[in-house]
Amino acid sequence: MATPTIWWVRSDCRLHDNEALRSAAATVGPVIPVYVFDPRAYGEQGYGGADSFTFQKTGSHRARFLQESVRDLRESLREQGSDLIVRHNHPETVIPELADRVGADRVVMATYPAPEEMAVETEVKTALRAADVAVERVWTHTLYHLNDLPTDYRSISDTYTSFRKSVERESTVREPIETPEVDGGPIAEIDPGTVPSLEELDPNLEPPARDDRAVLSFEGGETAGIDRLDQYLWGEDRLREYKQTRNGMLGQGYSSKLSAWLNAGCLSPRQVEREVRRYEDERVSNDSTYWLLFELIWRDFFQFQVAKHGRSFFAPGGLQQRTDIEWRHDxxxxxxxxxxxxxxxxxxxxxxxxxxxxxxxxxxxxxxxxxxxxxxxxxxxxxxxxxxxxxxxxxxxxxxxxxxxxxxxxxxxxxxxxxxxxxxxxxxxxxxxxxxxxxxxxxxxxxxxxxxxxxxxxxxxxxGVQLGSDYPEPIVDPSVPPEPYR
Ligand SMILES: Cc1cc2nc3c(=O)[nH]c(=O)nc-3n(C[C@H](O)[C@H](O)[C@H](O)COP(=O)(O)OP(=O)(O)OC[C@H]3O[C@@H](n4cnc5c(N)ncnc54)[C@H](O)[C@@H]3O)c2cc1C
The missing domain is CATH 1.10.579.10 (DNA Cyclobutane Dipyrimidine Photolyase, subunit A, domain 3)
Known part of the structure; x- marks a missing residue:
C-alpha cells in the first residue's frame, strides 16, 4: 500500500478551498487528518515579570466553538469514508508518534505567522525531521496569498491604505480550490479519539450559558460557517447595505459576523470573496459589496504585519517600540x-x-x-x-x-x-x-x-435608579477628556 500522508489540521478546519488538504491528497496514498487540542492553548497563562498578570488563554465561548468545529469536520470526513483523528496533547509528541504508527513519510500543515503558533510548528517540524518525515507548510488563511503580494512580505507598507492600494493594484486573489476526495486508507485501524470536554481542556471552563440577547449563537464548524455566509448574502440580502449598517450593535444583520468562522478556518476568505463577486454579478455591486472586501483586506494586513514584525508586534511598545508611555497596572x-x-x-x-x-x-x-x-x-x-x-x-x-x-x-x-x-x-x-x-x-x-x-x-x-447601588458611579470623571500622551 502507498505511504500515507498526515494532514495536521490547525486553524484550517474545513474541506473547501484548503491548500493543505489539497496538497496532502495530491500524492498517491491515503490521507490521515488529525486535530490536536494543545494543552498550552488552555488554562491560566501569565505575562510574568513585573507585570504579574495571568489570564485564561481560551475562554469557554471559543473553546466551545472549536469543539463544534472539530466535530463538524469529523462528520464531513466520515461522510467521505474517512475520519478525523483527535488528540489532546502536545502536537510535537502526537504528530511524530502518529507518523511512526501509520508509517507516514510526509506531514502537511497550515502555517501561521504569530510567534506562539510558529513556536509549536517549529517543534513539530524539528521532531519530524529528526524522524526523517518530510514536512510541508502551506499558507491557507488570507485573501491574498503570501506569495502573491506585490513585494516580499518583509517590505510591505506598515500603513493600511498603501498596503491595500498596492494589493488591489498589483495582486490577484486566487480561485478557491475544489474539495478533493480524501482516501482514508488505514484510518479505521487507528483510535479516532474523542473531542475533549471543556473540563478536560481546562477545569475552570464552565459551559457557556446561551443568552437570548446574543446577536447570534455562533455554532462552530464549516457547515454553520457556509450557512452564515449564505444567510447574510443570499437569504437576507444584507450585503447591499453593509456599509451603512456595519457600525450597528444590535441584531445579527448589521455586519457579516463571519470572523469566528474565518479565524478557526471553517471559512476561507477566498470563498467569501467568490460569493461577494457572484452577489455583485447576480444582485448588486455597490460601495457596500466593496466594503466587505475592504474589511477582509484589513484582516490580511494584520496577518502580514505579524509575519513582518514578529514578536515586536506584541511587545508593550508595539512595533513602534515606544518606551515613553507609562502604562498603569491597576x-x-x-x-x-x-x-x-x-x-x-x-x-x-x-x-x-x-x-x-x-x-x-x-x-x-x-x-x-x-x-x-x-x-x-x-x-x-x-x-x-x-x-x-x-x-x-x-x-x-x-x-x-x-x-x-x-x-x-x-x-x-x-x-x-x-x-x-x-x-x-x-x-x-x-x-x-x-x-x-x-x-x-x-x-x-x-x-x-x-x-x-x-x-x-x-x-x-x-x-428608582441610585448610582452606587443600582448602577456604579463612573470610575473616572467622564467630562474630562484624557490627557494626550503623544
Ligand atoms: C480592540 C479590537 C480587537 C479586535 N479583535 C479581533 C479579533 O481578535 N479577531 C477578529 O477577527 N477581529 C478583531 N477585531 C476586528 C473587528 O472588530 C472584527 O473582525 C469584527 O467586529 C467581526 O465582526 P464581523 O465578522 O461581523 O465583521 P464585518 O464588519 O462583517 O467584517 C467582515 C470581516 O472583515 C474582517 N475585519 C473587519 N474589521 C476588521 C479589523 N478592524 N481588523 C481585522 N479584520 C477585520 C473580519 O474578518 C470580519 O469578519 C478587533 C477590533 C478591535 C477594535
Whole structure:
C-alpha cells in the first residue's frame, strides 16, 4: 500500500478551498487528518515579570466553538469514508508518534505567522525531521496569498491604505480550490479519539450559558460557517447595505459576523470573496459589496504585519517600540472594566455582551479598548489578553493589531481616542443597545441611560435608579477628556 500522508489540521478546519488538504491528497496514498487540542492553548497563562498578570488563554465561548468545529469536520470526513483523528496533547509528541504508527513519510500543515503558533510548528517540524518525515507548510488563511503580494512580505507598507492600494493594484486573489476526495486508507485501524470536554481542556471552563440577547449563537464548524455566509448574502440580502449598517450593535444583520468562522478556518476568505463577486454579478455591486472586501483586506494586513514584525508586534511598545508611555497596572480598575462596571454605560454594555456571548461589535471593541487605554491608561496588553480569553473570534494578528493601533503603538498610529459619550449618542441614540445589556437602566430616558451621572439625587429617586447601588458611579470623571500622551 502507498505511504500515507498526515494532514495536521490547525486553524484550517474545513474541506473547501484548503491548500493543505489539497496538497496532502495530491500524492498517491491515503490521507490521515488529525486535530490536536494543545494543552498550552488552555488554562491560566501569565505575562510574568513585573507585570504579574495571568489570564485564561481560551475562554469557554471559543473553546466551545472549536469543539463544534472539530466535530463538524469529523462528520464531513466520515461522510467521505474517512475520519478525523483527535488528540489532546502536545502536537510535537502526537504528530511524530502518529507518523511512526501509520508509517507516514510526509506531514502537511497550515502555517501561521504569530510567534506562539510558529513556536509549536517549529517543534513539530524539528521532531519530524529528526524522524526523517518530510514536512510541508502551506499558507491557507488570507485573501491574498503570501506569495502573491506585490513585494516580499518583509517590505510591505506598515500603513493600511498603501498596503491595500498596492494589493488591489498589483495582486490577484486566487480561485478557491475544489474539495478533493480524501482516501482514508488505514484510518479505521487507528483510535479516532474523542473531542475533549471543556473540563478536560481546562477545569475552570464552565459551559457557556446561551443568552437570548446574543446577536447570534455562533455554532462552530464549516457547515454553520457556509450557512452564515449564505444567510447574510443570499437569504437576507444584507450585503447591499453593509456599509451603512456595519457600525450597528444590535441584531445579527448589521455586519457579516463571519470572523469566528474565518479565524478557526471553517471559512476561507477566498470563498467569501467568490460569493461577494457572484452577489455583485447576480444582485448588486455597490460601495457596500466593496466594503466587505475592504474589511477582509484589513484582516490580511494584520496577518502580514505579524509575519513582518514578529514578536515586536506584541511587545508593550508595539512595533513602534515606544518606551515613553507609562502604562498603569491597576488591577482594581482593570477588574471593573472586565466586569462591565466602570459606570460608563456604553463601555459596560459592550463588556457585558462580550462576557455573556464571546462577541462584541467593531464599534464596541473600539470604544471599550479606547476607554481602557486612554481613560484608565491601563496596559493595552492586559486588554488584549482579556479579549483573547473571551472572544469567540479571537485571532492573534487581528486582536493585538487592533489593540496596539488604538493604544497608539501599532500601525497607522495617531490619536485613536474615542469619546464614549459622543459615540453613544451617535451610534445608540435611543439607548436601545445599552439598555439591552444594562436592563437596570431601561427605565431612564436615553440621555440618562447614556450619562446616568448627570441625574440629580431627586431624579435618581424618581426613576428608582441610585448610582452606587443600582448602577456604579463612573470610575473616572467622564467630562474630562484624557490627557494626550503623544
Ligand atoms: C480592540 C479590537 C480587537 C479586535 N479583535 C479581533 C479579533 O481578535 N479577531 C477578529 O477577527 N477581529 C478583531 N477585531 C476586528 C473587528 O472588530 C472584527 O473582525 C469584527 O467586529 C467581526 O465582526 P464581523 O465578522 O461581523 O465583521 P464585518 O464588519 O462583517 O467584517 C467582515 C470581516 O472583515 C474582517 N475585519 C473587519 N474589521 C476588521 C479589523 N478592524 N481588523 C481585522 N479584520 C477585520 C473580519 O474578518 C470580519 O469578519 C478587533 C477590533 C478591535 C477594535
Amino acid at each position: 488591577e482594581t480598575a482593570f477588574d471593573r472594566w472586565t466586569r462591565g462596571e466602570t459606570g460608563i454605560p456604553f463601555v459596560d454594555a459592550n463588556m457585558r455582551e462580550l462576557n455573556r456571548t464571546g462577541y462584541m461589535s467593531n464599534r464596541g471593541r473600539q470604544n471599550a479598548a479606547s476607554f481602557l487605554v486612554n481613560h484608565l491608561r491601563i496596559d493595552w496588553r492586559w486588554g488584549a489578553a482579556y479579549f483573547e480569553t473571551q472572544l469567540v473570534d479571537y485571532d492573534p494578528a487581528s486582536n493585538y493589531g487592533n489593540w496596539s493601533y488604538i493604544a497608539g503603538v501599532g500601525n497607522d498610529s495617531r490619536d485613536r481616542y474615542f469619546n464614549s459619550s459622543k459615540q453613544a449618542k451617535q451610534y445608540d441614540s435611543d439607548a436601545k443597545y445599552v439598555t439591552h445589556w444594562l436592563p437596570e437602566l431601561a427605565v431612564l430616558p436615553p440621555r440618562y441611560a447614556h450619562e446616568p451621572w448627570t441625574m440629580s439625587a431627586d431624579e435618581q429617586t424618581d426613576y
